Amino acid sequence: MSFLKLDGIKKAFGDAEVIKGVSFAAEKGEFVVFVGPSGCGKSTLLRMIAGLEDVSQGTLYIDGKNVTFEEPAKREVSMVFQSYALYPHMSVFENMAFGLRMNKQPEDQIKARVLEAARILQIEPLLDRKPRALSGGQRQRVAIGRSIVRHPKIFLFDEPLSNLDAELRTQMRVEIAKLHSNLGATMVYVTHDQVEAMTLADRIVVLRAGLVEQLGTPTELYDRPANTFVAGFIGSPKMNFLLATVTATDGNSLQLSHPAFAGGTLQLRRPAASEVRVGEKVSVGMRPEHLSLDPAKPLLSLSLDLQENLGGSTQIHARAAGEPITMVVPGRPDLSSGDAITAGIEPNNIYLFDESGLAIKG
Amino acid sequence: MRISSGNVLHAIGLCVVIAFSLFPFFWMVAASFKTQTDILASPPLWFFMPTLQNYQDIFADSKVIGAVGNSLIVATSTTALAVLLGAPAAYALARFEFRGKGDLWFWFISNRMISPIVLALPVYMLAMQLRLLDTHLVLILIYLTFNLPIVVWICTDQFKSIPPELEQAARLDGADQFTIFRKIYLPLGAPGIAVSAIFSFIFSWNELLYALVLTRKNVQTAPVVATSFMSGYELPWGKIMATGTVIVLPVTIFALIVSRHMVRGLTMGATK
Numbered sequence: 133m134s135f136l137k138l139d140g141i142k143k144a145f146g147d148a149e150v151i152k153g154v155s156f157a158a159e160k161g162e163f164v165v166f167v168g169p170s171g172c173g174k175s176t177l178l179r180m181i182a183g184l185e186d187v188s189q190g191t192l193y194i195d196g197k198n199v200t201f202e203e204p205a206k207r208e209v210s211m212v213f214q215s216y217a218l219y220p221h222m223s224v225f226e227n228m229a230f231g232l233r234m235n236k237q238p239e240d241q242i243k244a245r246v247l248e249a250a251r252i253l254q255i256e257p258l259l260d261r262k263p264r265a266l267s268g269g270q271r272q273r274v275a276i277g278r279s280i281v282r283h284p285k286i287f288l289f290d291e292p293l294s295n296l297d298a299e300l301r302t303q304m305r306v307e308i309a310k311l312h313s314n315l316g317a318t319m320v321y322v323t324h325d326q327v328e329a330m331t332l333a334d335r336i337v338v339l340r341a342g343l344v345e346q347l348g349t350p351t352e353l354y355d356r357p358a359n360t361f362v363a364g365f366i367g368s369p370k371m372n373f374l375l376a377t378v379t380a381t382d383g384n385s386l387q388l389s390h391p392a393f394a395g396g397t398l399q400l401r402r403p404a405a406s407e408v409r410v411g412e413k414v415s416v417g418m419r420p421e422h423l424s425l426d427p428a429k430p431l432l433s434l435s436l437d438l439q440e441n442l443g444g445s446t447q448i449h450a451r452a453a454g455e456p457i458t459m460v461v462p463g464r465p466d467l468s469s470g471d472a473i474t475a476g477i478e479p480n481n482i483y484l485f486d487e488s489g490l491a492i493k494g
Numbered sequence: 495m496r497i498s499s500g501n502v503l504h505a506i507g508l509c510v511v512i513a514f515s516l517f518p519f520f521w522m523v524a525a526s527f528k529t530q531t532d533i534l535a536s537p538p539l540w541f542f543m544p545t546l547q548n549y550q551d552i553f554a555d556s557k558v559i560g561a562v563g564n565s566l567i568v569a570t571s572t573t574a575l576a577v578l579l580g581a582p583a584a585y586a587l588a589r590f591e592f593r594g595k596g597d598l599w600f601w602f603i604s605n606r607m608i609s610p611i612v613l614a615l616p617v618y619m620l621a622m623q624l625r626l627l628d629t630h631l632v633l634i635l636i637y638l639t640f641n642l643p644i645v646v647w648i649c650t651d652q653f654k655s656i657p658p659e660l661e662q663a664a665r666l667d668g669a670d671q672f673t674i675f676r677k678i679y680l681p682l683g684a685p686g687i688a689v690s691a692i693f694s695f696i697f698s699w700n701e702l703l704y705a706l707v708l709t710r711k712n713v714q715t716a717p718v719v720a721t722s723f724m725s726g727y728e729l730p731w732g733k734i735m736a737t738g739t740v741i742v743l744p745v746t747i748f749a750l751i752v753s754r755h756m757v758r759g760l761t762m763g764a765t766k
Contacts, residue, residue, distance in 0.1 A: 182662075183666075205666060205668035211662075211663070211666050213663060215659050215764075218763060219664075220762060220763045221681045230667050231666075231668055234673070235668050278667075282667075
């Protein structure tokens with residue numbers, strides 16, 4: 133059995149069902165990230181694994197044991213809160229030692245474990261300080277240290293980096309990744325930041341409105357999103373979508389029409405072309421980083437709205453027959469607002485979704 | 495530091511308020527060191543030969559010593575009980591959801607809405623039937639009914655301001671409910687507990703109406719004895735003022751000690 137297993141988990145607050153049946157399993161040592169927009173239920177799900185929220189329906193297993201109704205402490209999980217939740221009246225040492233004291237560990241053991249965690253997180257000089265005398269990043273380290281000392285079965289992180297500034301966030305992200313590989317621990321991490329999800333996760337669970345939209349490795353989600361929601365959520369900047377009409381299909385190719393297409397139509401080879409019918413609407417998805425300005429074969433006629441200089445690259449905001457298109461191109465192209473430009477893309481990098489938003493395989 | 499006209503006005507305003515509130519106190523202490531003639535002098539005497547006679551008189555009077563002792567017993571017991579019972583109740587009200595919570599909350603507040611004199615007679619009759627008249631217990635019980643709501647009220651508010659994540663973190667750390675209360679809520683709620691303890695002590699220490707109604711000879715409290723000098727054919731102002739000074743002293747000391755816990759920002763650093 134998997135190390136962490138959620139089986140048909142549901143959660144309702146009164147009449148409002150916020151988790152509508154989530155099942156998934158994580159192996160020992162895996163780094164799983166729950167990602168989704170605010171209100172999708174990712175934090176609630178994490179808190180249910182921690183035991184801080186009751187499970188309305190379904191079963192939860194940790195290390196082969198049914199812990200659905202187990203007290204939080206008995207689940208042997210630890211949690212890093214978004215707000216850190218350090219005990220403000222205790223020193224850093226006491227904050228980290230608190231859990232061990234509650235578990236009645238011998239004093240020398242407590243000291244050894246706290247010092248070890250402090251060494252890993254490089255907070256040894258701070259052990260005597262109170263949380264109020266620490267910076268945001270230091271508090272975050274202490275919060276993580278408090279988790280480490282208990283040698284939990286599962287580490288839970290609830291948006292731990294969202295209170296930090298951009299630079300520190302990147303730094304801590306790398307440290308959490310290192311920590312994961314050093315400790316080999318099972319970690320479940322909640323974030324609304326898809327960059328964190330992509331960089332940290334072994335596997336990502338994309339949630340929306342209390343349901344799992346897709347579950348897979350970062351590469352799988354990026355390359356083969358199951359639907360327009362996942363396609364739009366994973367990747368930055370967001371994927372562009374154009375709603376085109378199917379004008380012709382045969383066994384393994386289809387023709388689409390949209391006023392922005394160069395020549396008005398686009399011919400695509402797709403083995404699953406037979407799934408769609410002539411006259412149907414399909415969403416054509418194109419990632420900004422896949423679009424190029426000097427294509428071998430032009431695909432889109434665009435008019436430029438605005439360009440943002442990112443230093444090494446330029447983000448271009450343009451319109452394709454009135455619909456917004458974003459591109460990221462290398463260097464600094466010599467363009468100005470209102471210019472007519474053409475963009476192209478490798479046919480393999482074009483994503484297709486049917487009218488209900490589901491990916492058309494191929 | 496730059497001194498602006500706004501600052502000066504602010505300082506003058508503060509001095510006026512301080513002078514206004516401290517003057518009666520000053521007059522009481524000054525009068526306690528005056529002879530009866532100096533006290534009654536008109537215009538009032540600002541400079542006089544201080545005398546300790548009034549203090550010698552009241553300390554020679556076993557009634558005053560006994561009364562201060564009674565007041566101490568009653569006020570300390572009431573305050574201790576009010577905090578001991580009120581703080582856990584406040585924790586429950588601040589953090590748990592249970593049926594009738596709103597009603598219970600209202601009941602606590604409504605206790606303070608009744609004018610004490612309305613209950614004086616019923617309480618007297620109850621105490622008489624229970625043979626509790628003229629005992630420390632009856633005063634402690636009745637003061638508790640007035641002080642408990644204040645303690646619950648202030649502490650609930652204080653406990654609510656403690657981030658709930660701290661409790662959740664402690665639960666994950668393996669702390670049980672009582673440990674969480676003792677190790678997280680009590681230390682972090684200390685300012686609120688201190689304020690409510692001061693209120694409770696001052697109320698019990700100063701209370702006159704019930705002390706007058708429910709006591710006879712044995713457990714007369716200090717305010718009762720102070721007023722008891724105001725009978726007969728003369729008003730021994732010096733003794734009354736000396737008793738007043740002696741009465742005020744313990745409360746001041748208590749408030750000064752406890753107020754050290756009234757600091758802001760105890761939960762700073764807990765979150766964000």
